[in-house]
Amino acid sequence: xxxxxxxxxxxxxxxxxxxxxxxxxxxxxxxxxxxxxxxxxxxxxxxxxxxxxxxxxxxxxxxxxxxxxxxxxxxxxxxxxxxxxxxxxxxxxxxxxxxxxxxxxxxxxxxx
Amino acid sequence: xxxxxxxxxxxxxxxxxxxxxxxxxxxxxxxxxxxxxxxxxxxxxxxxxxxxxxxxxxxxxxxxxxxxxxxxxxxxxxxxxxxxxxxxxxxxxxxxxxxxxxxxxxxxx
Numbered sequence: 540x541x542x543x544x545x546x547x548x549x550x551x552x553x554x555x556x557x558x559x560x561x562x563x564x565x566x567x568x569x570x571x572x573x574x575x576x577x578x579x580x581x582x583x584x585x586x587x588x589x590x591x592x593x594x595x596x597x598x599x600x601x602x603x604x605x606x607x608x609x610x611x612x613x614x615x616x617x618x619x620x621x622x623x624x625x626x627x628x629x630x631x632x633x634x635x636x637x638x639x640x641x642x643x644x645x646x647x648x649x650x651x
Numbered sequence: 652x653x654x655x656x657x658x659x660x661x662x663x664x665x666x667x668x669x670x671x672x673x674x675x676x677x678x679x680x681x682x683x684x685x686x687x688x689x690x691x692x693x694x695x696x697x698x699x700x701x702x703x704x705x706x707x708x709x710x711x712x713x714x715x716x717x718x719x720x721x722x723x724x725x726x727x728x729x730x731x732x733x734x735x736x737x738x739x740x741x742x743x744x745x746x747x748x749x750x751x752x753x754x755x756x757x758x759x760x
Binding site for chain 1: 655659681682684691692693694695696699701738740742746747748749750751752753
């Protein structure tokens with residue numbers, strides 16, 4: 540079955556450390572997205588990529604970085620510059636602009 | 652600014668009907684999506700409305716009025732498994748999704 544795989548499901552890091560969240564899809568979708576979800580707030584877009592080797596900043600890109608070297612993969616690095624990194628991170632993809640998003644199961648990152 | 656409003660929490664009884672409202676103010680409109688999200692899990696797509704009117708899909712229906720900036724999701728014959736958060740999202744003129752904070756629906760026996 541096609542889908543999006545995020546790993547790990549839970550991640551714990553010490554303050555000051557960079558951490559990379561994995562996102563892989565086998566849906567053959569061109570576009571991929573990273574969202575952050577915090578209690579009481581809507582999903583906020585961190586970065587998105589519409590094609591390999593190209594990506595754009597979303598609304599809250601500061602302290603994050605991404606790469607898109609392969610169509611299937613869109614890893615997100617949470618750097619030590621991100622002031623409040625503890626959150627639930629969701630990766631998503633779709634095949635055209637106004638089609639529904641397919642989401643991975645998320646990674647819950649806790650930084651202490 | 653762009654804004655999506657939906658109630659924070661609603662409670663309903665198993666077997667009943669519930670309507671979850673969503674109002675929006677966005678820069679342009681290219682469609683409205685409803686997603687269901689169980690706690691700690693990924694959102695899953697429920698419906699998409701781009702024209703005014705009602706879209707029915709089994710026990711779930713979604714309504715849109717573009718002139719009023721208003722949508723609702725109607726859930727019939729509620730089941731315990733419908734306990735989840737329901738997210739409303741609007742696609743603006745740049746095809747960017749603006750998300751509401753979600754409505755947590757609690758179903759009681």
